[in-house]
Amino acid sequence: MTELLSLKLVQYALIAGVLAGLLCGLMGVFVVIKRIVFISGGISHTSYGGLGIAHYLGLPPFLGALAFATLSAAILGNISHNKIHRNDTLIGIFWAAGMAIGILFIKLTPGYTPPLSSYLFGSILFIAISDIYIMMGLIVLLSVVFTLFYKEWIAFSFDQEFTSLKGIPVRGLNILLYTCIAFTIVVLIKIIGVVLVIALLTIPPSIALIFTNSLKKVILLSMILSVYFITSGLIVSAYFSNIPSGPAIILQAGLILLITQGLKKIFSR
Amino acid sequence: MNQEIILEAQDISFAYRPKEPILEGLSLSIRQGDYLVIIGPNGGGKTTLLKIILGLLKPTSGKILFNPELFQSKDPRRYIGYVPQYIVFDREFPIKVIDVVVMGFLGLRGLFRFYSKEDYKLAEETLDMVNMLDYKDHPINELSGGQLQRVIIARTLVTKPRILLLDEPTTFIDSESQENLSQYLTEWNKDTTIVVVTHDMGIVSKSAKQIACINKKLFYHGGRELPPGIIEETYGCPIDLIGHGIPHRVFKEHNETSTSHKD
Numbered sequence: 001m002t003e004l005l006s007l008k009l010v011q012y013a014l015i016a017g018v019l020a021g022l023l024c025g026l027m028g029v030f031v032v033i034k035r036i037v038f039i040s041g042g043i044s045h046t047s048y049g050g051l052g053i054a055h056y057l058g059l060p061p062f063l064g065a066l067a068f069a070t071l072s073a074a075i076l077g078n079i080s081h082n083k084i085h086r087n088d089t090l091i092g093i094f095w096a097a098g099m100a101i102g103i104l105f106i107k108l109t110p111g112y113t114p115p116l117s118s119y120l121f122g123s124i125l126f127i128a129i130s131d132i133y134i135m136m137g138l139i140v141l142l143s144v145v146f147t148l149f150y151k152e153w154i155a156f157s158f159d160q161e162f163t164s165l166k167g168i169p170v171r172g173l174n175i176l177l178y179t180c181i182a183f184t185i186v187v188l189i190k191i192i193g194v195v196l197v198i199a200l201l202t203i204p205p206s207i208a209l210i211f212t213n214s215l216k217k218v219i220l221l222s223m224i225l226s227v228y229f230i231t232s233g234l235i236v237s238a239y240f241s242n243i244p245s246g247p248a249i250i251l252q253a254g255l256i257l258l259i260t261q262g263l264k265k266i267f268s269r
Numbered sequence: 270m271n272q273e274i275i276l277e278a279q280d281i282s283f284a285y286r287p288k289e290p291i292l293e294g295l296s297l298s299i300r301q302g303d304y305l306v307i308i309g310p311n312g313g314g315k316t317t318l319l320k321i322i323l324g325l326l327k328p329t330s331g332k333i334l335f336n337p338e339l340f341q342s343k344d345p346r347r348y349i350g351y352v353p354q355y356i357v358f359d360r361e362f363p364i365k366v367i368d369v370v371v372m373g374f375l376g377l378r379g380l381f382r383f384y385s386k387e388d389y390k391l392a393e394e395t396l397d398m399v400n401m402l403d404y405k406d407h408p409i410n411e412l413s414g415g416q417l418q419r420v421i422i423a424r425t426l427v428t429k430p431r432i433l434l435l436d437e438p439t440t441f442i443d444s445e446s447q448e449n450l451s452q453y454l455t456e457w458n459k460d461t462t463i464v465v466v467t468h469d470m471g472i473v474s475k476s477a478k479q480i481a482c483i484n485k486k487l488f489y490h491g492g493r494e495l496p497p498g499i500i501e502e503t504y505g506c507p508i509d510l511i512g513h514g515i516p517h518r519v520f521k522e523h524n525e526t527s528t529s530h531k532d
Contacts, residue, residue, distance in 0.1 A: 033359060033361075033362055034359075150383065151375060151378075151383055151384060152375065154368075154372075155375050157362075158359075158362050158364060158369070158372070159357060159358040159372075161325065161353065161357050162351075162375075163375065165323060165324075165325070165349075165351060166347055166375040166376030166377075167346070167347050168375065168376055209361075209363060213363045213364075213365070213408035213410075214363060214365075215362075215363045215364060
């Protein structure tokens with residue numbers, strides 16, 4: 001175990017895991033309370049198309065994923081704001097089309113191609129130093145936004161119509177929210193893969209909401225849980241090389257959600 | 270009745286699609302101290318008019334004028350209290366009653382600063398006014414529909430708005446809460462101008478001072494003694510329309526849409 005932890009690769013992965021946990025614990029709370037779980041799933045799966053195209057063109061795959069994620073976030077976020085189209089239909093189309101494009105281009109890439117499953121379920125090997133910088137930047141940005149505009153952000157999360165009546169630029173806050181979600185998702189994809197991102201965004205806030213009705217505490221607890229799930233899952237995955245990090249993280253999180261829900265049922269009787 | 274005009278809707282038209290107008294050339298002025306109940310059929314444009322007043326929708330033509338002497342701010346809409354028909358937020362949102370009420374000060378307290386102790390004190394006083402002070406530390410998911418509505422009303426009253434707009438306030442509350450609401454509105458009307466939009470002419474309308482009938486156009490705006498036939502006219506009865514000398518062209522259009530709006 002100590003040998004394992006001394007590996008550079010594992011050290012990076014753990015640092016990235018802690019940062020990713022802080023980030024997804026925070027953003028997950030807003031995904032859950034603003035009920036944009038399906039949009040977030042759409043963003044995640046659409047980014048697979050970007051992964052595929054970048055792969056085919058010989059560009060860094062996660063740059064492609066980021067491009068697709070922010071683009072789909074901008075489109076889906078803006079459409080939910082306008083309430084003109086049928087949201088869920090459009091999200092579903094993005095979801096499937098992104099996957100189709102991704103699979104097609106990865107298959108078309110000549111020579112060696114990584115197994116599809118490594119993008120779908122995550123791999124500890126994807127984590128790079130640059131991710132650590134990106135996440136640190138995001139965390140700093142979000143801390144500044146939250147401390148400076150805390151009351152505006154809470155009102156915006158709670159009641160968008162009311163907030164816009166009070167002259168707060170709701171559109172701008174929406175763009176910020178979706179951009180941060182897109183960045184968070186791309187970072188998480190590396191660790192747990194396209195398919196499982198949505199579980200990591202939703203399970204920790206769901207557990208936290210069982211225990212407390214205060215938003216601050218929900219955010220804090222959700223961050224702690226996310227950090228724990230990610231780092232412990234990464235260690236399991238590093239120890240047993242045939243277990244991908246994604247399932248190791250999600251199964252643990254799901255199990256704890258089940259147990260806490262069960263305990264709540266028993267105690268609330 | 271010679272009170273100052275608070276706001277004036279001038280020749281407002283609105284349509285989502287060019288050939289299906291929701292409001293056509295509607296003009297209406299609201300005076301200080303009014304207790305105006307706007308009635309009309311569903312789909313007749315009542316809520317649309319409120320949303321245009323609030324700036325949530327932009328009229329296709331026409332404009333809303335606010336009396337500059339009554340609204341010091343550049344943005345008069347921040348001083349309007351609005352209680353929407355549907356609860357648009359998540360009732361499971363982890364937030365306490367008092368924190369919802371204090372949100373009323375949003376946009377009036379400057380950025381970078383949190384609500385002050387004074388704000389919280391005012392919020393508690395307002396909760397007391399709506400008989401919800403005992404619930405101030407309860408999470409909102411423990412409240413009934415009527416209680417939640419009172420919290421939302423407290424959120425708008427806490428800033429002492431010049432004018433309070435309520436959209437179908439009786440839809441989701443029981444008859445006892447409706448009775449209470451009616452009493453509160455009469456009480457608040459001493460300081461605040463009140464506009465209520467409703468399709469039922471029950472409890473809330475009883476205490477109204479003025480009534481307006483709207484179905485695409487303004488059919489009536491005046492005291493609470495409605496002239497005979499005005500209700501039938503507003504809700505779409507072609508014979509009355511001819512009798513009141515409205516041009517044939519308008520009558521025909523009205524006839525077409527009144528069938529499509531009936532359900």
